[in-house]
Amino acid sequence: MPLKSYFIQPVKVYFAFFLIAGITLSALLVSNLHSQTQSVQTALQEKTLQQAQKEFDVVLDDAIINLTSNLLELADWDEIRQQIEDPSYYYFWHEDRLKGSGYFKNNYAQIELYDQNKWLLMPPMDEDSLDAPLPLQIQTDEAELIFVSPTKAYLHMFEPIFARDSQTLLGYVGISIALRSYLIEENEFKDINPQSIKFTETQPINLSDLSSNIHFKPMENTVANELWQQIQNFIVDIVILLSVFTLLMFVIFQRLFSRPMQRLANYVQHLKESTNDTNTQPNETFLIKEFEALKHSIHDYHRDLQTAQKELNTQYEKVWKQARQDALTEIFNRRAFDEMWNQLVATYEYNPNDISFILFDCDFFKALNDTYGHEIGDDVIRITAKTIQETLPSQYDVFRIGGDEFVVIIQERPLHEAFAIAKKCLKALKNYNFCGIGIKERLSFSIGISHLAHQNSKNLRGDLLNLPRQADIAMYKAKQSHQHKIQCYESQLEVESLSLVSSQVINTIVEAIHTGQYIDMHLQGIHSVQENKLYYESLIRIKKDDLFIYPKDIFSVVERRRLEVEIDTQIIQQMLIAFQKGHIPSNTGVSINVSGKTLLTSNFVDLFEPFLPYLKDYKIVIEIIENTLIDHMEYAKTVLNTLRSQGFLIALDDFGSGYSSIRYLAHMPVDIIKFDMSMTLALDADEKTKNIIRSTAKMVRDAGYDLVLEGVETEDMFEKAKQAGATHIQGYLLSKPTSILKIYGSK
């Protein structure tokens, strides 16, 4: 399973995560320890509080019992009775006797006597010094607690005094006890902190409510407190230790890992941004051996990579150059031209400018080749390319796009300047001494120029795409002239070139080529000599209403208008439709003719991709004319072998119509050789010619190619063809070109 993007984080984030996780875990443990200890402490405190409460209850009960007992003793004291009966010496008794007697206990604030009516027997002498003096009259026999302050409260208790031998009430005795002092001094507390005893200041209360108004704190448990303090110290120590540890870890991590990694990352980033820099290796020495090794490795690797990159660049440049350089002339080839042209087309609308398309062609080059041989022909091509290149302004390149065709694209210059450049080139070519390479005749060159003034164009792209064809037409015009070897395209040229063909026919042909309408594809059988098998050569026919246009007129228009690629594309499309509709008889096949221009288009292989599904049931042959193949042998090999590897068969058409075909016979990327009709007819010629034809046929067969002889119209011719070694025969004798629909209908 692929990792989520958010998992990819800097090492610092992971370190921080683990550090925080560790600290959090530790904090939780410490917190838990603290919590547990606090629970124990709380439980201990509650227990201590319970014990303290229990102790306090006992102390309070004992205090009340003791005080009550003391009060009863006091009430039974003879001298009390004496004073009630005769208070003549009350003050003396009260001050000199009572307070010195054992009845006036510690923490007694006051002892007073009351008469039978509960009125104070004698007013106290020191009333002003008392915080809570006993009342003048007893309001209730119940004991009462009188509050003065949180630490002062006085318990007032009263006891009736009866006669010894009767229930005759003599009076009352009242005592006021400083309760807090009494409790503290009369008891030794074990669980209560005596100094913490305090009162809630309220109105006087009686004994039953006493407990709820007295508060205290338990005696501090020194062991527990010490333990608690120790634990708190431990927790503080842990926190400090964790903090120090964290800081230390951070510093160590920073020093050991983060900084080296950051340095290395920066180093790598720097290398990425400054690929040519090889001397920026970090000066810092890392503590971790692996980082140090990694630093050196990166440096060494980058250095090696740069070396390799340079080598690759060199190789790439070499390959790129080779791919785009014509091997013969060392100028740009057709591929380079296509790339440049496609780039120009793609960007032209965004950057329109005046542009001139100059097409150079050597007149009668084929004848030259036939006369002087290919080596001289190649010399002529090399000299022509070099001369044009040297004559051109330095910013322009010349491309070899065909056997003897050269193209120069002039941008951002008006037509007259382009014309001047072409003129200069033509002059240089004329002045070149071709006698030096053994050519005795004067060579002539034709130049066609088409120009697009962008400011006058309403369809920049369309007009641009027309420039090659227009230059071709202009060059055709130049070839026809002996004096004006440089021609600029004008629309009038198209009309002139087709003066023998009616405009209706021309329009119909052009429309048919562009739309597919009016095309009636015909098939002519190519029959196997050995087996009862055949395949068909596809032949274009155009028919509109009653107008039937013959191939001669069609190809005349195509040639004049340079519509070779368009018509090939249309034929291929029509044949694909025929396959798709099942119009092609089974166990047969089809051969499709393509021109040299179509072969040289960059998408040539792609044109046949839709036919791949039909290869298993049909034989599909692509026919290339001999001159096209030989003129572009290297490029053609690459393209045609690709198609062959896919299952297509390649047929070399019109073999023998050109020159030096035999020289390439052994290595041509083809499967089938079709003799030119002139060679078939030559089988009726003199014996010597027939022998040459037979020998040539034998060589073809020996080289492993199938051999097709076309133009066989008689039985005699058929027999001679068979004897010559033909594997397939094509001609009116066996079958005439027939509409696909008719063939399909007959099936």
Add this chain to the structure above:
Amino acid sequence: MKQHALFIMKSISISLLALCLSVQAKTVTQQILPFNLTAEANYALGEPSKPAVLILHGFLSTNQFFTVTSISDSLQSEGFTTLAPTLTLNISQRRSLVKCTSLHTHTLQRDIIEIAHWVNWLHAQGHTKIILIGHSSGSLELLEYASNAKNPAISSIILTSLFYLNGPELGILSQEVTKAQALLKNRINTPSNYQFLFCNNQYYATPESFLSYLKMDKSYTLSLLENLNIPSYTIMAGADKRFHKVGREWLDALEQTQTNLITIEGANHFFSREYEFDLQEKIIDILNQTPP
């Protein structure tokens, strides 16, 4: 050892005898009208043929003092009617000893009135022959009473541990006496601490109270004893520590009077321990000698 064993045997036998006789003593309460005080006494009725005996406690004591109870119990066991009052000392129904530091407002005269009240009460109960027994200052007060008493029922008096109350040898300070006399003369009856008897200087009393008892000095006491109209018996403890202050001459002085002096050698002031029974025997012997 022999004396100790004898003491134990006597104790057991008297206790058993008292139990057998089942003499029922009761508390008698009387209003001492002139002072509006309530006084109490233990009264045990004996055989009608035998005289009634009034037994009076010593200074600041009560009828529960063991010397008194010892005499009472022994006499009751012999069939004598006994009456042991507690002088109120101005405290109604006084039950406990009065401390030196207590406020003393009582006087010798009041004590004599209370004694007279009880003798009269006893007489009123039909006892025609009454014998008075006093201990210590109780002996002095009975002596003072008997010297002036007109009641014919009083037949004789037994004085135990008889001493006097006034004299420098007893610690009485003349300046205190002078001061008290001056206060009393000026009708200032403010209590003060005095040097008196065993209270040293902590006897907290009004001048009137203090001075009243000083009447009983050595010569006055001897004169009363000399002038008594009834037979008197004086039983002295040979080891009484009072002799440290008054000297053994006091015995000689007593001897010089008409009283019948008996000295129990070895006994302390209170005739405690085994001398308790010697005292009882002597008293019973005296009572049995008296004609009915």
